[in-house]
Amino acid sequence: MAVDKDTVARIAKLARIRIPEEQQEALTGELTEILNWVEQLSELDTEGVEPMTSVVAMSLPQRQDVVTDGNCADKVLKNAPEGAHGFFAVPKVVE
Amino acid sequence: MSKLTHLSLTEARDGLAKGDFSARELTQAHVEAVEACRSLNAFITETPEQALSGADASDERRRKGNAGVLEGIPLAIKDLFCTQDVLTTAGSHILDGFQPQYESTVSANLWAAGAVMLGKTNLDEFAMGSSNMTSYYGGVENPWRRSGSNEPLVPGGSSGGSAAAVAARCALGATGTDTGGSIRQPAAFCGIVGMKPTYGRCSRWGTVAFASSLDQAGPMTRTVRDAAIMLRGMAGHDPKDSTSVDTPVPDYEAAMTGDVRGLKVGIPKEYRIDGTPAEIDAVWKQGIEWLKAAGAEMVDISLPHTKYALPTYYIIAPAEASSNLARYDGVRYGLRVPGETLDEMYEATRGEGFGAEVKRRILIGAYVLSAGYYDAYYNKARRIRTLIANDFKAAYEKVDVVLTPTAPSAAFGMGDKMDDPVAMYLNDVFTVPASLAGLPGISIPAGLSGEGLPLGLQLLGQPFEEGTLMKVAEVLESAAEFDALPQIIS
Numbered sequence: 001m002a003v004d005k006d007t008v009a010r011i012a013k014l015a016r017i018r019i020p021e022e023q024q025e026a027l028t029g030e031l032t033e034i035l036n037w038v039e040q041l042s043e044l045d046t047e048g049v050e051p052m053t054s055v056v057a058m059s060l061p062q063r064q065d066v067v068t069d070g071n072c073a074d075k076v077l078k079n080a081p082e083g084a085h086g087f088f089a090v091p092k093v094v095e
Numbered sequence: 096m097s098k099l100t101h102l103s104l105t106e107a108r109d110g111l112a113k114g115d116f117s118a119r120e121l122t123q124a125h126v127e128a129v130e131a132c133r134s135l136n137a138f139i140t141e142t143p144e145q146a147l148s149g150a151d152a153s154d155e156r157r158r159k160g161n162a163g164v165l166e167g168i169p170l171a172i173k174d175l176f177c178t179q180d181v182l183t184t185a186g187s188h189i190l191d192g193f194q195p196q197y198e199s200t201v202s203a204n205l206w207a208a209g210a211v212m213l214g215k216t217n218l219d220e221f222a223m224g225s226s227n228m229t230s231y232y233g234g235v236e237n238p239w240r241r242s243g244s245n246e247p248l249v250p251g252g253s254s255g256g257s258a259a260a261v262a263a264r265c266a267l268g269a270t271g272t273d274t275g276g277s278i279r280q281p282a283a284f285c286g287i288v289g290m291k292p293t294y295g296r297c298s299r300w301g302t303v304a305f306a307s308s309l310d311q312a313g314p315m316t317r318t319v320r321d322a323a324i325m326l327r328g329m330a331g332h333d334p335k336d337s338t339s340v341d342t343p344v345p346d347y348e349a350a351m352t353g354d355v356r357g358l359k360v361g362i363p364k365e366y367r368i369d370g371t372p373a374e375i376d377a378v379w380k381q382g383i384e385w386l387k388a389a390g391a392e393m394v395d396i397s398l399p400h401t402k403y404a405l406p407t408y409y410i411i412a413p414a415e416a417s418s419n420l421a422r423y424d425g426v427r428y429g430l431r432v433p434g435e436t437l438d439e440m441y442e443a444t445r446g447e448g449f450g451a452e453v454k455r456r457i458l459i460g461a462y463v464l465s466a467g468y469y470d471a472y473y474n475k476a477r478r479i480r481t482l483i484a485n486d487f488k489a490a491y492e493k494v495d496v497v498l499t500p501t502a503p504s505a506a507f508g509m510g511d512k513m514d515d516p517v518a519m520y521l522n523d524v525f526t527v528p529a530s531l532a533g534l535p536g537i538s539i540p541a542g543l544s545g546e547g548l549p550l551g552l553q554l555l556g557q558p559f560e561e562g563t564l565m566k567v568a569e570v571l572e573s574a575a576e577f578d579a580l581p582q583i584i585s
Contacts, residue, residue, distance in 0.1 A: 008458070015417060015461040016424070016438065017454055018446030027455070030516055034459055037517050038406040041475055044482075051477030052484065054338070055308065055533025056295045056558065061337055075196035081431035088426050091437050 002032045099124035104168055104267040104321035111157070111167045118157070118167030122150035122211050125169040128265045129213055132583065135236045137250075137259040139174045140182050141214040149211040156209065165328040166209030171266035173257050174215035175222055176202045176312075177301040181212075185303040186220040186230035186253075189448025190429040199301025200333045201270060201312045208328035213266050217256030220450045221420065222277055222305045225522035227255025228513060229452040237285060237506050238263040238581035242547035248506040251281030251522075257315050258285040262581050268316040268325045272302060274309045275408050276502075276526025279538040282315055283501035283551025286540040286577065288568070289315045290322045291526075293558045294533035295340035297326075298333030306415035307338075309408075309530050319539060319569040323347035326561065342559065350562030351569050356390030358567065361494035365401035366525060368503065375500045375550065378541050382498055382552045385574035386567070394494050398486040403479050404528040409520060410463050410476035411531070416453075417460025423448060455516060484532040491557050496567050499525050501538040501551035529555045537568045540577040549579070 008028045012019045019027060073086055082089040099121050102110065110116055126143045146169060153167040177183050177195035184190045198206075206212070219229040226249040227235040235255040237248040239262070250259040254271030258281035261269050271278035273291035282289025290313045297312040304310060314325035324347075332341040362383065367376070383393055425431035425444030432447050434440035449457065463472035490497065503524055512519045529536045535558070538551040552571060556564040579585075 003462070007462075011458050011461045011465065013442075014465065015457050016441040016445055017449065017457065018442040019454070020446075027458070030455060031458060031462070033517060034409065034455070035462075038410055038472070038476075041403055041406050041410075041479055042471075044400075044403060044479060046475060046478035046482070049478040049481050051474050052480040053477075055484065055531075056293070056338070056340060058295070058338075058340065061334075061341075063334065072196070078196055079193055079428035081425060081429070090426055091434060091440050093437050 003028060003035060100128045100264040102267070103318045104316055104324060105318060107168060107267055108324065112162070118150040118153040118211065119147065121167060122146050122169045125213055125266060132263045132265050135238060135259050135263060135583070136233050137217055137235050137256040137263065137265065138171070138214045139184055139186070139217050139232050139256070142181060142212055145181070146211050146213050153209055153211060163207065163209030164324065165205060167211065168209070168267050169211045169213050170205060171213050171216045171257055171260045171269040172202055173218055173254055173270050173272060175218055175272050175303045176270060177303070178202055178212070178215065181215065183215065183303070184232065185222070186218045186232060187448065187450070187453070188231040188430060189423045189444070193428045195301070197301060200298035200335060201302065201329050204331055205328050210328065216260055216269055219253035219255065220453050221303065221416070222253040222272055222274055223416070223452050223456055224252040225276070225280055225519055226512070227252040228509065229450055231450060234509050235259050236509070238583040239286065239506060239548055240582045247509045249284065249509050251284035251502070251506065253277040254281050254315060258282055258287060258289070261285070261287050261315050261317060263583050268314055268321055270312055270329065271315045272310055272312050273530065274305050274412060275530045276523040278313045278315060279526045279536055279551070279553060280502045280522055282538040283540070283549065284506040286549030286579065286581065287315060287317055288319055288322050288537065288539050289313065290326060290537040290561070290564070291530070291535060292326060292330065292561055293535045295338050296330050296559065296561065298331070298336040298339045300333055300335040304419040306412040307419060308415060309412060319565055319572050320348060320351065322537070323351060323565045345562055347562050347565050351566050353570060355386065355567055355570050358391045358496070359394050359494040360386050360391050361394050361396035361490050361497040363396050363398045363401065363490070363497060363499065365398050366499045368524065371503050374544050375503060378550045378552060379500050382541055382571060385571055386498065389570050389574070396490045396494060396497070398490060398528065400479065400482045400486050401528055404483055404531055405520060405524055407476045407479045407483065408527045408531060409459070410472050411480065413456040413460035414464050414473050415460070417457045417464065420453070420457055452516070480531050483528055487529070487532045487534060495557070495563060497555040499553045499555070501525060501553040505544040505546065505548035505550055525553060534558060535561050535564055537564050539568050539572050539575070541571065541575045542577065543579055
């Protein structure tokens with residue numbers, strides 16, 4: 001399966017990663033090579049095989065619905081590139 | 096080089112208990128060894144002050160009679176484990192300056208057992224790599240060189256800094272994480288012991304996530320007994336990780352009886368791959384002979400879906416990574432590159448913050464999860480994962496453990512294979528299948544290549560049978576008598 005430059009640009013947009021124009025060509029080749037290599041999986045018949053959801057047979061544990069952590073806004077914001085008034089700050093999203 | 100750094104973790108534990116030396120003296124010797132080996136680039140952050148004050152606190156606990164199972168043992172921590180108030184990078188530019196305000200469960204368990212932190216070790220960016228060359232902080236040099244050559248070699252990856260630090264006697268042990276071979280392959284390349292426990296044995300909480308259904312922490316040490324002691328200090332149930340298993344952590348040393356008589360060892364025919372160097376085959380045959388001589392029984396087995404494991408892994412791991420790494424958005428921690436709009440800020444931050452291999456994997460992941468491809472790639476891979484796990488289940492009805500080589504080659508040169516992603520991925524051909532099946536595995540140094548580089552043997556076990564693996568691994572270790580030292584300290 002070959003991917004083209006437009007597909008790479010579309011996935012990069014989906015993944016929110018800026019890929020400079022001059023790197024798109026090389027990346028298109030690399031992704032095509034990887035996808036061609038994984039293509040060999042299609043030769044295997046998997047009709048009726050359940051997709052794996054967990055390698056260890058266990059049921060999801062449940063706990064009491066009570067507060068176990070919190071009141072640490074300062075710690076949560078400590079590593080933020082930009083914070084204001086106890087919130088994370090981002091470029092303006094609404095006019 | 097001080098003699099204290101040449102002790103095994105077991106010998107250091109026993110020496111501390113007898114009062115032959117203090118945790119302070121032991122830690123001081125290792126802090127100096129870390130400084131002396133800076134040319135390897137094994138550490139991203141050294142924490143000598145924390146190490147020495149931790150050692151003093153340990154000596155104090157011992158005086159009061161409160162010694163833990165790792166009391167006073169200086170360890171290195173892969174820089175993928177969050178450590179409170181200590182820079183945690185995951186080897187990525189995008190986590191610039193990140194100082195976690197919490198401690199990962201695995202490292203917290205180690206400190207609770209009395210261990211002391213020497214620093215944070217280098218790794219492939221977000222643990223994605225088999226050479227340590229994808230780190231934003233630069234590659235790590237393997238302490239070993241080929242005989243008569245000065246060419247620097249890779250330590251393997253992704254836990255390359257941890258493997259190099261332990262091999263160069265900078266630390267008595269180090270934590271690693273293994274998603275597709277990231278503990279076992281660098282252990283083999285650096286001539287040390289590395290164990291990936293069963294998925295769920297160690298908590299993933301506070302460890303930077305790569306592929307959550309595969310990631311598992313484990314010990315990297317110089318002897319099998321050291322790994323048994325260290326794993327006991329790392330493992331345990333953690334309510335903060337819903338996939339952490341609520342079964343008691345055994346004393347793995349107790350399982351190490353040295354008696355493997357009658358034990359059935361599976362030899363999978365699919366692991367004989369065309370093009371594997373003859374010396375890899377030779378070390379495998381040697382391992383078979385050693386176990387036979389100890390009274391174990393060899394059984395030919397088949398794991399028919401082995402050849403599909405790597406491509407399956409390279410769909411599942413990138414898919415999970417693309418989802419896990421969505422959190423690096425320039426808002427909550429690390430790097431932010433300004434943009435006019437919120438989306439432009441995201442794109443600029445992630446474009447500059449992630450390296451080439453991480454971008455490739457996120458894009459592959461986003462592609463196989465995108466509408467129209469989800470079933471053809473991602474669900475197909477999950478179905479094949481079931482078949483791979485079933486191969487092992489069937490094999491374990493006949494055998495107790497499986498013996499294979501750890502990696503298809505010895506360490507290679509820094510910069511080799513960098514222009515061919517698929518060639519790099521093939522490093523993990525022997526380690527990935529057990530990762531997909533969630534099974535425990537251990538690599539032990541078994542001998543030297545013709546060029547004088549360490550080669551590893553891998554044992555795979557049944558779920559939560561780490562003790563059995565330790566027992567068999569110790570028998571191999573005794574037979575191998577691997578006592579060669581890397582050039583940097585010999």
